[in-house]
Amino acid sequence: MPHWIAGLLGAVLTVYLAGGAYLWAFQEQFLFAPGPPPPPPAETEAPDMAPLTLTTADGLDLVSWYAPPPDDDAPVVVYFHGNAGNVAGRAYKARDLIDVGYGVLLVGYRGYNGNPGSPGQAGFRKDGEAALDFLDGEGIGPARRVLYGESIGSGTALPLAVDRGAAAVVLEGAFTSMVAMALHQYPIYPAGWLLRHPFDNLAAVRSLRVPLLVMHGARDDLVPPEMAAALVETARDAGVPRVDLALFPEGGHVDLFEHGAAARVRAFLDGPS
Structure with missing residues (x-):
């Protein structure tokens, strides 16, 4: 082999390994994007919530943030938000859920919303x-808790529903696993070896035993809609008692409440079990 080819291959390998090392060392900066501390609930669309x-x-x-259920029979939606921003950015979604008759608990993660700690799968x-x-x-x-997972929040909502029980699970913009997402975005790297936070939703959904609603935007440019279809197919094959897929033609990644998602959640929870 000519020396210049060997040198070129060595340089390419060096760059590749350096890129992989960078992704491994700084993956939390890619995965988690906490926003600033939120304003008080009174300054948001959900002023009836309380810290x-x-x-x-x-x-x-x-x-x-919490708004208790309106009566002793109403469910509480336990909302696990996505990887960016803070709970205030989900106040408009809480507003819609409260208005259709639910209590809402917007879970404040460690490292987010001015909270102490560092984000991560185990911590979440x-x-x-x-x-x-x-x-x-x-x-x-x-029996009165609906676990709602938005994007990366799906990786907490699903396993908690499996291990702690729930009346139902609702997913918005959910992925099959963070490993699959990493392979989608960085296909040249062995994501399964690099990721410390795999968030394996496919594994969790195979053990789910409560109704599941998967909502996804057809225009989602971050998580491919095919991942929603894979979650639905896996859940049905695993015998989940009820599995619904709601695909919003005009929806993006996590804007489905702007396209009627609250009514879709209500219809799902009020429907046959």
């Missing part, structure tokens, strides 16, 4: 467990 401090199993005091799980523990203490058990 709620929850303590996690590892000792973090995290602020979430603890944050979600603290939210469910609070509802248990309020007498709101799994």
Whole structure:
């Protein structure tokens, strides 16, 4: 082999390995994009919500937002938001859900909303467990809890529904796994070896035993709609008792409430089980 070819291959390999090392070392900066601390609920579309401090199993005091259910039979939507922004950015969605008759708990993650701690799959799980523990203490058990996962929040909502129970699960802009997403965006790297936060929704949905609504925008340019179809197909093959797919023709990644998602959630929860 000529020396110049060997040198070129060596340079390419060096760049490739350096890129992989960079992605591994700084992956949290790619995965998580916390926004600034939110304003008070009174300054948002959901002024009837109130800040709620929850303590996690590892000792973090995290602020979430909560609007209790309107009566003793109404469900509570436990909302796990996506990887960017803060809870205030989901206030308009909470408004729509409150208006159709639900209580809403917007889960405030560690490292987000001015909360202490660093974001991550294991930490988000603890944050979600603290939210469910609070509802248990309020007498709101799994039969009245709807776990809602927006984008990366799906990776917390689904396994919690499997392990802690729920009345139903709703997903918005959900992916099959973060490994699949990484392969979609960086196909030249072995994502399964590099990722510390795999968020494997396909594995979780295979163990789900409550109704599932998967909502996705046909114009989603971040998570391919094919991933929603794969989640639905996997859930049906696994025997999930009811699986609905709502594809919004004009919807993007997480703007489905602008296209009638709240009514779609209500129809799903009011429909046959």
